[in-house]
Amino acid sequence: MEVEFRPGLHRWSILLAFCTLLLVVAGGLVTSRDAGLSVPDWPLSYGKLMPQMEGGILYEHGHRMVATTVGLMTIVSMVWLLRVDKRRWMRWLGVIALGAVIAQGVLGGLTVIYLLPWWISSSHACLAQLFFSTTVAMAIFTSDWWLSGSLPLDEDNKYPIRGLSLAAPLCVLGQLALGAAARHKAIGSIYHISGAPIVTAVIMWVSLRILLHYARNRELRVAALTVISISLAQVFLGIAAYMTRIAYADAVQPMPLMVTFTVLHVAVGALTMASTVVLAILVRRNVVSRSLAYSPASAAALSR
Amino acid sequence: MPEIDMSSNPQCERQHKVPAKAETVIVNSNGTLKNVFVWIKSGLPNERWTPPTTAARLDQHGCIYEPHVQGIVEGQDLDIVNSDPVNHNVHAEAEKNTAWNESQPPRAEHKIKRFNQEEVLFPVTCSVHPWMRAYIGVSPHPFFAVTGDDGTFTLKGVPPGTYTIEAVHEKYGRKEGKLTLAPSGAATIDFAYGS
Numbered sequence: 001m002e003v004e005f006r007p008g009l010h011r012w013s014i015l016l017a018f019c020t021l022l023l024v025v026a027g028g029l030v031t032s033r034d035a036g037l038s039v040p041d042w043p044l045s046y047g048k049l050m051p052q053m054e055g056g057i058l059y060e061h062g063h064r065m066v067a068t069t070v071g072l073m074t075i076v077s078m079v080w081l082l083r084v085d086k087r088r089w090m091r092w093l094g095v096i097a098l099g100a101v102i103a104q105g106v107l108g109g110l111t112v113i114y115l116l117p118w119w120i121s122s123s124h125a126c127l128a129q130l131f132f133s134t135t136v137a138m139a140i141f142t143s144d145w146w147l148s149g150s151l152p153l154d155e156d157n158k159y160p161i162r163g164l165s166l167a168a169p170l171c172v173l174g175q176l177a178l179g180a181a182a183r184h185k186a187i188g189s190i191y192h193i194s195g196a197p198i199v200t201a202v203i204m205w206v207s208l209r210i211l212l213h214y215a216r217n218r219e220l221r222v223a224a225l226t227v228i229s230i231s232l233a234q235v236f237l238g239i240a241a242y243m244t245r246i247a248y249a250d251a252v253q254p255m256p257l258m259v260t261f262t263v264l265h266v267a268v269g270a271l272t273m274a275s276t277v278v279l280a281i282l283v284r285r286n287v288v289s290r291s292l293a294y295s296p297a298s299a300a301a302l303s304r
Numbered sequence: 305m306p307e308i309d310m311s312s313n314p315q316c317e318r319q320h321k322v323p324a325k326a327e328t329v330i331v332n333s334n335g336t337l338k339n340v341f342v343w344i345k346s347g348l349p350n351e352r353w354t355p356p357t358t359a360a361r362l363d364q365h366g367c368i369y370e371p372h373v374q375g376i377v378e379g380q381d382l383d384i385v386n387s388d389p390v391n392h393n394v395h396a397e398a399e400k401n402t403a404w405n406e407s408q409p410p411r412a413e414h415k416i417k418r419f420n421q422e423e424v425l426f427p428v429t430c431s432v433h434p435w436m437r438a439y440i441g442v443s444p445h446p447f448f449a450v451t452g453d454d455g456t457f458t459l460k461g462v463p464p465g466t467y468t469i470e471a472v473h474e475k476y477g478r479k480e481g482k483l484t485l486a487p488s489g490a491a492t493i494d495f496a497y498g499s
Contacts (some may be wrong), residue, residue: 038431040393040405054390055313055432115395115405146443253307271334 003086003147010142012080016073017135021270024072024128026063031125031183032259035059036116042109067105074101077097077138090141097138100131118186125180126173129273133169136274137281142228150219152288159213161206164282168206168227168276175199176269189242196238203231203276210283217286223279229271234272305329308435315390316367316433321435326435327372336454336455339373341425341441343448344459347467349408353411353445355380359416361362362428362438364392364408369428369438371451373474375432375448376440377410378422384408389431398426439474464489469496 030036038056039045045061046052053061074097081094108122114120140146155162178192210224244258251258310317321489327363330338330499344453358382362369376382386392386408395405408415419442430436441448450458464487471479476497483493 034434035431037395037405038393040395040407046391046407046409050393054315056434057391058312058433060431115403250328252306252328252437 005144005147006084006142009080009084010139011146012073012077013135013139013142016070016077017132017139018064020132020135021071021267023063023066024132024270025263026059026066027125027128028263029259030059030063031121031267032262033084033254035061036121037112039064039112042051042112062107067077067108071101073107074098074135084231085142085247087141093134093138093141096132097131098217100127100134104128104131116184118181118184120123120139121181121184122177122186125183126177129270130141131174132270133274133277136278140278140281150216150285150286153214153217155287155289156213157290159209160258160282161214162289165206166208168203169273170278171199172276173203176273179269189245193238193242196235200231203227203272206276206279210275210279214287215285219282220279221284223275223282227275227279230268230271233270234260234265237261237268241265289297306422310367310433310435313367313390313433314349314355316388317367319388324366324368327368328437332455333453336451337473337476338437338451338453338455340455340457340495341373341375341439341448341449342451342459342469342471342495343375343424343441343443344445344455344462345468345470347465348445349463349465353377356446361385362440364388364394364430365435367430367433367436369391369430369436371438373425373448373450374441375424375443375450376419377446378420378444379418379440382419382440386412388412389475392430392436393432395429395431396426396440397429397456398423401426410482420432424470425474428473435475441472469493473497 033056037055039051039060043049045057045064050059051057055232078094078098081091085091085094104124104127107120107127111117111124112119175192175195178195182189182192183185207224207228210220215221215224241258241261241264244255244261248255248258305328307323307325310320310324314465315446324464325341332338333459337454358375360376363384363385365387367390384394387428389410391410392408393405396403398419400421401419404417406415419440422442424443425439426437426442428440446460447462449459451457453470464485466482466484469481469483470475479497481493481495483491485491
């Protein structure tokens with residue numbers, strides 16, 4: 001199927017992903033500044049569309065404003081995709097993105113109304129990361145280089161990667177869930193801290209296998225190096241966030257350095273998740289399973 | 305105690321000629337501890353105590369709760385006031401009583417709240433100003449007090465008997481002691497925190 005590259009749609013998708021990352025930062029600021037309940041009502045704020053932006057209200061209502069913008073942008077994305085994109089699965093992805101952002105808004109409202117129960121707040125945090133990954137994937141799927149096709153490699157049976165590549169985003173998602181549960185005080189930080197070396201090891205395993213055995217493919221090479229860079233930055237930020245938390249344990253209010261490192265850790269966590277999702281997508285696109293490659297049925301499937 | 309940084313809300317900051325300080329731990333000049341809630345935990349006759357008809361008061365003034373720690377009797381009214389020119393939210397982080405979170409804009413009507421379950425202590429917080437934190441002890445009887453500037457407390461009108469007295473501090477936690485009060489007498493009990 002020939003799909004025409006649409007620069008406007010692609011740029012819009014990049015903008016949506018960028019705004020979603022800002023939304024993740026805004027959400028991280030709400031929690032780190034202890035501002036989650038500064039606006040007790042929802043969907044209005046102090047009964048208004050625009051309350052006085054002071055103290056924690058600036059963060060909570062600011063988060064709601066960015067979220068509303070991203071929600072509207074997602075509606076535009078979906079309509080755009082439904083109108084112009086010939087790929088059925090891509091149109092569905094637009095619909096799923098809209099469903100996710102609506103669900104995210106409802107979770108955000110419920111957690112305020114029910115006074116931040118950990119399981120709603122953690123679900124809100126995890127869905128935010130998944131939604132960001134979805135927007136990044138949408139930006140990639142609408143890009144010129146994606147639509148211009150690829151030069152797939154055969155999977156090396158000695159060093160398989162197609163299945164393994166899925167382990168990285170799954171482990172990152174698990175680690176994000178532990179982080180969210182710790183942040184919302186359902187569990188101790190020790191679980192999230194203990195998960196960090198495991199997740200880092202899995203990411204390194206996947207990335208290094210690609211660099212050692214599939215580096216001929218430029219897309220995979222670049223993606224693997226990107227994942228490694230982001231993950232190492234994330235480990236550093238995690239250590240910094242934890243150390244500042246210990247240093248300011250007795251502070252009477254959230255301290256700027258602690259807030260900065262924690263929010264950066266949340267944002268780079270979203271980038272870690274998205275980069276491992278992209279890596280897994282690129283592996284599926286650029287590495288052909290030998291069983292798939294030589295099976296007549298698979299060949300037929302590929303040709304569709 | 306550390307100074308509170310109110311720069312995120314200049315209207316709060318302007319109300320203090322000198323920066324306000326956190327009240328988490330206040331050591332008095334005689335080495336005693338302020339803001340410790342002390343109450344009779346057990347030993348009283350099993351009867352229903354009538355709550356006072358006058359309301360206890362929790363004021364938001366200068367973006368600080370006044371008082372920082374107080375006790376109320378089960379069923380007693382708590383009159384919550386916003387004396388500040390800024391928005392506050394009031395979040396009663398109770399566990400045995402029903403938790404709630406409500407906004408209180410400037411010049412808004414007082415909030416009258418009641419807590420009907422014994423709960424010592426729970427925090428009341430404001431997420432608009434995250435340094436704001438008060439503590440409330442809900443007692444089934446009126447025999448409680450909060451230590452002041454000299455670290456002492458007095459429980460008046462206690463009938464004779466043997467009691468378990470508990471001291472509760474927001475940071476240093478709980479201490480218990482036994483005390484026997486003879487008819488028409490007085491008794492003293494000391495609590496020590498730290499090493």
